[in-house]
Amino acid sequence: MTNDQQVSHYLAALRDSLGPLTLAEREEILREIGAHIRDSAEESGLSVETVLARLGPPERLAAEYRDGFLIRQASRSFSPVVLLRATLRLATKGFFGALVCCCCCCGYFLGAALILTAFLKPFLPTHIGLFAGPTSYGLGVFFPGTEGGQRELLGWWYIPVALVAGSLLLLVTSWAIRFFLRTSLAWQLRLGGGIRTGRRELAAVVLPVIVALSLAPVEFAHRSTPCERTSPAASPTPRSRTAAVPHQSAAESC
Amino acid sequence: MAKPRQTENGERWEAQLRKGALEMAILASLWKGRAYGLEIIRLLESESQLALAEGTIYPILSRLRSEGLLSSEWVEAEAGHPRKYYALTPDGRQRLHEMAEAWLTFSHSLGRLIAPVLRKQEVPQ
Numbered sequence: 049m050t051n052d053q054q055v056s057h058y059l060a061a062l063r064d065s066l067g068p069l070t071l072a073e074r075e076e077i078l079r080e081i082g083a084h085i086r087d088s089a090e091e092s093g094l095s096v097e098t099v100l101a102r103l104g105p106p107e108r109l110a111a112e113y114r115d116g117f118l119i120r121q122a123s124r125s126f127s128p129v130v131l132l133r134a135t136l137r138l139a140t141k142g143f144f145g146a147l148v149c150c151c152c153c154c155g156y157f158l159g160a161a162l163i164l165t166a167f168l169k170p171f172l173p174t175h176i177g178l179f180a181g182p183t184s185y186g187l188g189v190f191f192p193g194t195e196g197g198q199r200e201l202l203g204w205w206y207i208p209v210a211l212v213a214g215s216l217l218l219l220v221t222s223w224a225i226r227f228f229l230r231t232s233l234a235w236q237l238r239l240g241g242g243i244r245t246g247r248r249e250l251a252a253v254v255l256p257v258i259v260a261l262s263l264a265p266v267e268f269a270h271r272s273t274p275c276e277r278t279s280p281a282a283s284p285t286p287r288s289r290t291a292a293v294p295h296q297s298a299a300e301s302c
Numbered sequence: 303m304a305k306p307r308q309t310e311n312g313e314r315w316e317a318q319l320r321k322g323a324l325e326m327a328i329l330a331s332l333w334k335g336r337a338y339g340l341e342i343i344r345l346l347e348s349e350s351q352l353a354l355a356e357g358t359i360y361p362i363l364s365r366l367r368s369e370g371l372l373s374s375e376w377v378e379a380e381a382g383h384p385r386k387y388y389a390l391t392p393d394g395r396q397r398l399h400e401m402a403e404a405w406l407t408f409s410h411s412l413g414r415l416i417a418p419v420l421r422k423q424e425v426p427q
Contacts, residue, residue, distance in 0.1 A: 076386075077360070077364070079376075079384075079386070080339065080360060080386045081357075081360065082383075083338075083339075083383055083384070083385050083386065084339055084340055084356070084360070086383060087338075087340045087385070088340055088356075091340070102355065102356045102357075103355070103356050103357040104355040104356070104357035104358070108355075108357070109357040109360070109361070112357075112358065112361035113360075113361045113364060115361075116361055116364065116365040116368075120365070120368055
C-alpha cells in the first residue's frame, strides 16, 4: 500500500519534470521506469525505498532525459528560439558551450540589425548604406560629414543587399549551431560534467553574452556620430538594457 | 591539509572517466544479444566496476536509440508486465567496433606513458 504510494509518487514527480517531451515519449519513459522499479524490487528483494534511491531523484533523471531531447530537437530545428534555448543549455556546461552561445547571439544580433537597417533605408536614405571613406569602409547606419569624404556606394540597392546579407547571416548562424549541436551531441553531454550549474559555469555563460551584446552595438554607435538620432539602429533588439551601456559611453565621447 | 581536497578531485576525475566510458560499456553489454534496462545494469555491475546511479542508464539508452545505434521493442514477459528490450542495430555494431578499437589504442599508448609512474614509488625531485 505505502509501497505503491511511494512508487506512484515517484512516477508522478518524474512525469511533471518531463515537461517538454512529447506525450508518447513521456508515457514510454514512465512505463520503462515503472517496469524497472517492479523488477528491481522483486529480483533483489530490496525495499522500494532503496530501489527508488538507487534510481536517483526523479528531477535529476528527468533533467537527463530533457537535455538529450532538447539538443536532439534543436539539431533538427531551424527556429531561433529552439536553437537559442539549446545553446543556452549547452552554455551552462562549460567554456566551449558558452563560446558557441556567444557566437550564436552575435550572429542573430547582427543579422537582425542588418535587416532592420534595410527597413529604415527609405526613412533615412542618406544615412544608411555602404560607405567608402578615404581610410575605411562602413556598412549600416552612418552619418557622414564628421569625417568627410565618404561616398555611399549602393544607393537603393542597399535594401536588397542588406536583406539578403542579413537573412544569410541568420541562416548561416542557424546552420552553424545545428552543425555544432550535432557533432557535440555525443561528447559535450557526456564529458560536460553533470547537470548542476555551478557558479563558475554560470559566470562563464553570462560574461561572454554580456560582452557580445555590448560589443555589437558599439560597432554601430561608433559609426553613427550624432548620438541621439541613432538609437533605433544602435539598439535594434529588445535586449537594449545591456546594449544601452556602451551606447551611452559612445554618446558621451562625442 | 590539502589531502581531502586532493582525494575529492581524484574522485571527481574518476567519476568523469567512468561516465565517459559508460556509453561504450552499455553498447558492449548488448554485443551478445538483446537485454532490458535492469539486465544491462546488473551486467555492468558484475562485469565492470561501473557502479552508478541506476537512473543514469535509461536516458543514455533513450539517446542511443534516437541516434540509431540501438533498436527497442516491448516484450511481454512471464513477470506479468512487458519489458523494454534493447538490441544493437548494424550501425550500433559498427560504432561499438570503432569505439573498442579507439579505446584499446588509447589505453595501450597511455599505459606506456604512465608505466614508470607506478614502477617508482618515490617522486623524483
